[in-house]
Amino acid sequence: MAVLAALELRGLTRRYGERLALTDVNVSVAAGQTLAVLGPNGAGKTTLLRVLATLLRPHGGEAEVLGHALPAQAWAVRGRIGLLGHEPMLYRELSARENLALYGALHAVPGTQRAQELLASVAMERRADEPLRTLSRGMVARVAVCRALLHDPELLLLDEPRANLDPAASELVEPLIGRASGRTRVIVSHDPAGVLAEADLVMGLVRGRVALLAQAAQTDPQALAELYR
Amino acid sequence: MSAPGVSAPGAGPRVPRTRVVLAALLRKELTVELRSFEAVPAMTLFSVTTFVLFHFALSRNTLSGDLASGVLWVTLLFAAVLGINRLFVADAEQGGFDGFLLSPADRSVLLYSKALTLLAYLVVLEVVAVPAFALLLLGPALWPALPGLLAALALGDLGIVVIGTFVGALAVRTSVRDLLGPMISLPLLVPVLLCAARLSSPLLGAGHVGSLPLRWLATLALYDLVFGLITFAVFDFLLED
Numbered sequence: 326m327a328v329l330a331a332l333e334l335r336g337l338t339r340r341y342g343e344r345l346a347l348t349d350v351n352v353s354v355a356a357g358q359t360l361a362v363l364g365p366n367g368a369g370k371t372t373l374l375r376v377l378a379t380l381l382r383p384h385g386g387e388a389e390v391l392g393h394a395l396p397a398q399a400w401a402v403r404g405r406i407g408l409l410g411h412e413p414m415l416y417r418e419l420s421a422r423e424n425l426a427l428y429g430a431l432h433a434v435p436g437t438q439r440a441q442e443l444l445a446s447v448a449m450e451r452r453a454d455e456p457l458r459t460l461s462r463g464m465v466a467r468v469a470v471c472r473a474l475l476h477d478p479e480l481l482l483l484d485e486p487r488a489n490l491d492p493a494a495s496e497l498v499e500p501l502i503g504r505a506s507g508r509t510r511v512i513v514s515h516d517p518a519g520v521l522a523e524a525d526l527v528m529g530l531v532r533g534r535v536a537l538l539a540q541a542a543q544t545d546p547q548a549l550a551e552l553y554r
Numbered sequence: 555m556s557a558p559g560v561s562a563p564g565a566g567p568r569v570p571r572t573r574v575v576l577a578a579l580l581r582k583e584l585t586v587e588l589r590s591f592e593a594v595p596a597m598t599l600f601s602v603t604t605f606v607l608f609h610f611a612l613s614r615n616t617l618s619g620d621l622a623s624g625v626l627w628v629t630l631l632f633a634a635v636l637g638i639n640r641l642f643v644a645d646a647e648q649g650g651f652d653g654f655l656l657s658p659a660d661r662s663v664l665l666y667s668k669a670l671t672l673l674a675y676l677v678v679l680e681v682v683a684v685p686a687f688a689l690l691l692l693g694p695a696l697w698p699a700l701p702g703l704l705a706a707l708a709l710g711d712l713g714i715v716v717i718g719t720f721v722g723a724l725a726v727r728t729s730v731r732d733l734l735g736p737m738i739s740l741p742l743l744v745p746v747l748l749c750a751a752r753l754s755s756p757l758l759g760a761g762h763v764g765s766l767p768l769r770w771l772a773t774l775a776l777y778d779l780v781f782g783l784i785t786f787a788v789f790d791f792l793l794e795d
Contacts, residue, residue, distance in 0.1 A: 378656060379656070380655060381795045382795045400658070402567075403658045404656075404658035406656060412652070413648075413649060414648070414650060414652055414653040416650055418586045418589040418590050419582065419585060419586065427579075427582050428657070431570060431575060431578065431653070432567075432657050432658070433567075433568040433570035433571070456589065
């Protein structure tokens with residue numbers, strides 16, 4: 326039996342006004358696989374994540390996420406995606422527990438046990454009742470990981486997920502968002518060496534176009550470094 | 555945890571109950587406001603300061619009739635615009651807006667929660683502003699006019715709420731939302747101002763309290779209804795990219 330694609334992009338295009346942010350992007354990612362997306366600033370990496378998350382509409386081509394065509398069936402995908410971006414998507418005046426209670430209600434996650442387990446797994450139980458504005462960026466980033474995983478998403482979209490985390494915190498979140506999580510993942514990163522170790526597929530974007538698409542195991546780190554030149 | 559995979563087309567996520575989402579969003583709105591004090595204190599302080607300014611600018615100790623009604627409603631309207639401008643700010647600046655859009659919750663619930671939040675802001679504003687107005691500017695006694703005035707305030711608030719929520723959602727994704735909010739909301743609020751001021755004028759007349767003019771009552775109620783339906787119909791589209 327053929328392996329179903331969790332992500333299937335065919336000729337995907339996205340514009341901001343007249344400017345093309347993504348042009349003719351083609352890629353297929355099987356369920357459970359990890360796609361790493363690299364490229365210089367302004368290459369379209371975050372735009373790609375936001376299209377996959379249904380926050381931006383594709384302007385051309387076809388995009389299928391978890392078996393559903395976007396944007397027509399975006400409703401069927403929402404709630405099955407975990408997005409971890411530059412913004413933690415958390416309210417500064419609320420505590421970690423209050424933020425997770427809000428997202429639990431939005432995603433029909435019953436009770437508080439799941440939130441409690443996640444907070445414990447990122448060692449945030451002790452500070453879970455303090456407003457986020459009193460916490461460090463690294464602590465907020467750990468709560469954001471809990472927020473992205475609260476509803477047990479099938480697809481994780483990670484935009485530089487370890488950017489604000491120290492090595493100890495990175496280790497804590499590894500079982501949740503790393504390869505061991507077993508989820509389909511799209512990871513945006515600026516760390517070619519690090520991302521090659523945890524990806525199945527590597528895509529290089531330059532000015533919105535796919536400049537490189539290869540199996541991670543067969544990718545030369547030098548070729549990734551070339552993307553930034 | 556569930557095994558990752560690809561669902562058959564047609565399968566969807568767990569959809570939360572509207573009542574639960576509405577309660578959670580309202581709790582969030584009120585908690586954020588109670589802890590940040592960004593909207594309501596600014597609205598009330600603005601209205602009281604404006605009454606003091608009118609007191610000196612008009613060189614009159616008391617106002618009644620059309621003038622009293624006009625001063626009251628113009629002040630309430632400008633104070634409301636401050637609240638409208640803050641309505642979506644925390645969501646836009648802290649990413650909660652995207653967080654909501656990523657969820658399978660019915661998007662109309664965001665409309666209900668924002669409308670109820672703005673209504674709560676207006677009620678608190680009026681609890682402070684109307685007695686302050688009576689104390690600083692109003693000639694006739696407030697007490698006999700209060701039942702009718704409450705009806706006028708309720709209908710006026712309804713108009714401000716539906717237009718404010720509509721405009722807030724329209725402006726939230728733009729970089730000039732602080733400017734766009736008043737620029738769009740004030741012209742749309744002119745009919746509300748006109749009807750509410752005409753409605754309140756006989757109540758605040760010198761000598762005796764008149765009855766509510768039914769023509770203006772009906773016009774304001776109709777405007778509220780029409781704009782409420784328009785906001786309900788287009789709100790989902792306003793949230794889309």
